[in-house]
Amino acid sequence: MPPRSRTKENVQFGVQVENVSSEKIASTLAEDGALIESENKYYAGVQGQWRQFAPIDNSALDTGWARYDDGQYVGENTYNFTTAPFTVQNDGAVKIDNYALSMYGVNEFTLQENATYCITICFKGYLNTSNGHIEIYLNCPTDPDYSNIADVLIFPKGNGVEHKFCKTFHLYANENAASDGLVLKFEPSHSGSLYDVIYFIEKISNG
Numbered sequence: 001m002p003p004r005s006r007t008k009e010n011v012q013f014g015v016q017v018e019n020v021s022s023e024k025i026a027s028t029l030a031e032d033g034a035l036i037e038s039e040n041k042y043y044a045g046v047q048g049q050w051r052q053f054a055p056i057d058n059s060a061l062d063t064g065w066a067r068y069d070d071g072q073y074v075g076e077n078t079y080n081f082t083t084a085p086f087t088v089q090n091d092g093a094v095k096i097d098n099y100a101l102s103m104y105g106v107n108e109f110t111l112q113e114n115a116t117y118c119i120t121i122c123f124k125g126y127l128n129t130s131n132g133h134i135e136i137y138l139n140c141p142t143d144p145d146y147s148n149i150a151d152v153l154i155f156p157k158g159n160g161v162e163h164k165f166c167k168t169f170h171l172y173a174n175e176n177a178a179s180d181g182l183v184l185k186f187e188p189s190h191s192g193s194l195y196d197v198i199y200f201i202e203k204i205s206n207g
Contacts, residue, residue, distance in 0.1 A: 017042070025050055062206045064099030068092035070197040078125075078193035085187040087139075088121065090197040103201045109182040111173035112206070120200040121184060122166040127155045127192035135187040136167065143176035147185075155192075 020028055020036045028036070030045035037043075043050040071093025073079040079089050091106050103110060103117070111117060127134075137150035149169050157163060173182070186194070 062101070063203045064101055065200065065202040066097040066099065066101055066103055067095070068097075068104045068199040068201070069094035070195075073195045073197065075195065078195040080191070080193050081186070081188060082191050083188055085185055088123075088184045088186055088197060089194070090199060092199075099203075101201075101203055103203060104199060107183060109177075109184075109201070111178055111182060112203075113173055113175055113178035115206055116170070116172045116204045118168060118170050118202040118204055119184075120166060120168040121197065122164075122200070123194060123197040124162055124164050125155075125192060125194040126157075126160050126162050127188065127190045128159060129190040130158045131156055132188070132190040132192070134189070134192075137185050137187075138169065138171070138182055139185045140177050140180060140182050142180045143174065146171070146177065146182060 017035045017037045020038050022038050025036070025038055025043070028050075030043075030048055030050045032045050032047065034045035035042065036050070041052055042054040043052050045051075068090060069092070070090040072091050073089055087107050089107060090104075092104055097103075109117075109119065121136075125134075132155050134153045134155070135150065136153055137148075138146040140146040149171055151167060153163075153165055153167070155161075155163050
């Protein structure tokens with residue numbers, strides 16, 4: 001009589017994880033696919049090395065996030081602009097950078113070549129007209145392709161009325177962006193004011 005075919009797939013698999021002291025890890029052979037646990041950290045053998053996979057070690061991966069707040073144009077002390085294109089002003093006076101990634105200087109992003117990033121800008125502002133707009137785009141002095149990372153912000157509320165915006169861009173940094181810098185540009189349809197600028201920058205992968 002032929003064997004019966006299984007009609008139900010396994011939904012749970014047991015994996016034996018060896019517990020190893022932190023002192024023994026360096027002297028333990030890291031076979032590909034092997035799993036060990038040490039002091040509540042889990043490692044897998046990958047190409048002859050132990051790679052921590054849980055909990056995620058952002059410092060070892062050289063990834064993480066940071067926040068940079070402008071300290072100059074805040075509240076009633078606004079940055080007033082005309083219709084000329086300008087670089088968004090944020091001196092990064094208030095900073096949270098627990099991963100020490102140093103992704104931003106004064107008004108300029110300092111990125112690592114071949115790494116990928118998620119950059120979010122939040123700010124308040126208004127235009128001195130009704131139904132105006134601002135074109136927003138990234139700018140690298142030696143690579144015009146970055147200007148394609150862009151959007152248009154509409155100000156529908158009216159003349160001098162405050163608007164709040166939060167906009168996110170995903171990108172990777174090529175050699176030009178890493179060596180020559182990257183800035184965020186605004187090109188307004190009318191004059192107005194900008195203030196309370198905050199950057200949230202996430203480094204998603206290492207170059």
